Amino acid sequence: MRRVRLKCNGGPAVLFVEEAPVPRPGPGELLVRSEAVGVTLPTVRKVSEGGGPAPLGGEVAGAVVAVGAGVTAFAVGDRVTGLCFSHAYAELAVVHQSMASVIPDGASAVDAVALVRSGLVARGAHEAGRPRPGDAVLVTAAASAVGTLALQYARAGGASRVVAAVSSAEKADFVRGLGADEVVLYGDESWGDPVDVVLDGVGGELLGPAVRALAPGGRLVAFSSGGGTVDAYELLVRCASVIGFRIAAVARDEPEVYGRWRDDLWKLHRNRVLLPRVAAEIPLPEAERAHRLIESRGNLGKVVLIP
Known part of the structure; x- marks a missing residue:
């Protein structure tokens, strides 16, 4: 082979x-x-x-x-x-x-690899951030495989405002088509009005503006392999928190949760709520x-x- x-x-x-x-x-x-x-x-x-x-x-x-x-x-x-x-x-x-x-019957292999793992990461990050209906949610790497599904989760979860952070303006129409109300670029001086939850799939130097985008009491979920450093003072002045998330830990330690999320993915896909x-x-x-x-x-x- x-x-x-x-x-x-x-x-x-x-x-x-x-x-x-x-x-x-x-x-x-x-x-x-x-x-x-x-x-x-x-x-x-x-x-x-x-x-x-x-x-x-x-x-x-x-x-x-x-x-x-x-x-x-x-x-x-x-x-x-x-x-x-x-x-x-x-x-x-x-x-x-x-x-x-x-x-499932009717789904292709391409559908499967685009949906399942990325969807599980998006679902887990969303759960870790604990957004409430009416919260504002910002997703970095919003045009990525995980980001596209995280945007759809935020919209389906009742977010009042969904913000997509992307690397270039050419991606704006694409992420708006996935449910983003606003689009910001990584290099923008401001990412607009504060948000309650940031789902960060980039890490590195982007952690700084991601934390500064949080409203008081906001939560940043870091699920990227990109590492990076968070300024503790920025968290202090916002009474904000950073939560690390790895889907591998859920698969290992909570197999029943992992299985339930996986089954939910296909239901949401079948109902056209999640489209990779x-x-x-x-x-x-x-x-x-x-x-x-x-x-x-x-x-x-x-x-x-x-x-």
Whole structure:
């Protein structure tokens, strides 16, 4: 089978295609013939930071072709989506059953990788911020895969005002079409009237203006892998708080909650409350082009690789 790997021999990181043996699913694991692979920002950052040959994780969706010992909830032939922590950029990938869910009839593999993982992150960040009906919510990276769904969650949750923060004015019409009432740019001197909740998927230098956008008693949810530093004095004067969120912690420690959120995602999708956006479908061997699209902040929605 073909798969994409990362190598860096003292120079820029390179993604290359190789022939590899078909993996065998271990206990509790599924072997999935991938129809679509979702590219995630943490994986893109891992490549940009360089390093030795390494597996590239991501979301996969396709048909189960083999199961490991102890698997009872899935069978060969089931169409599933899930997070692969090893070699996701491959024609066949291994997914642990705890990370997998069935793709409903009528939904495509591309729908699945655009909706499930990004939707779970958006749902979790929204829950962590505890917005009340009538609150104002600001979403950074609003044109990203997670951001597009976070905007829709905020609108469906009864926010009085939904603000989208994006990197360029060219994205304004796109995020307004997802429910944003206002659009601000990262470099703007002010992000407008204060908001009650900020859902931040960027981190880094953007944490400063994100905190300053909070109203008194506001909450900032940091769910990005971008790191960054928050000025404690800015929190003090606003009586504001910062909450860290990782969907992996929910999957590990609260599997019932994780499963319920996952089921809710498909219900909301079926009722057209949540509609994922796909920026590009790119052939698997061109994974480097997919990464460049995300690094340049040129994507409007999810970037998907097609094996």
